[in-house]
Amino acid sequence: MRIKGTVKNGVVVMEGSVLPPDGAEVQIEFVDPRRPGAWIHKYAGKVEDLPPDASRNIDRDLYGSK
Numbered sequence: 001m002r003i004k005g006t007v008k009n010g011v012v013v014m015e016g017s018v019l020p021p022d023g024a025e026v027q028i029e030f031v032d033p034r035r036p037g038a039w040i041h042k043y044a045g046k047v048e049d050l051p052p053d054a055s056r057n058i059d060r061d062l063y064g065s066k
Contacts, residue, residue, distance in 0.1 A: 003019065
């Protein structure tokens with residue numbers, strides 16, 4: 001279950017009416033609003049054996065040449 005929330009005065013205030021039950025273990029992940037796509041950087045440079053022009057020809061490489 002994923003529930004969004006906001007920190008107000010040091011307390012996490014969760015959105016919505018569905019909340020975890022008392023005693024439930026939770027994990028909080030901070031999302032930096034200035035870098036909404038920052039999570040993808042951990043995958044940068046992981047793919048090997050791509051052609052040198054892969055970024056310019058992504059459609060060709062994914063769907064075949066037209």
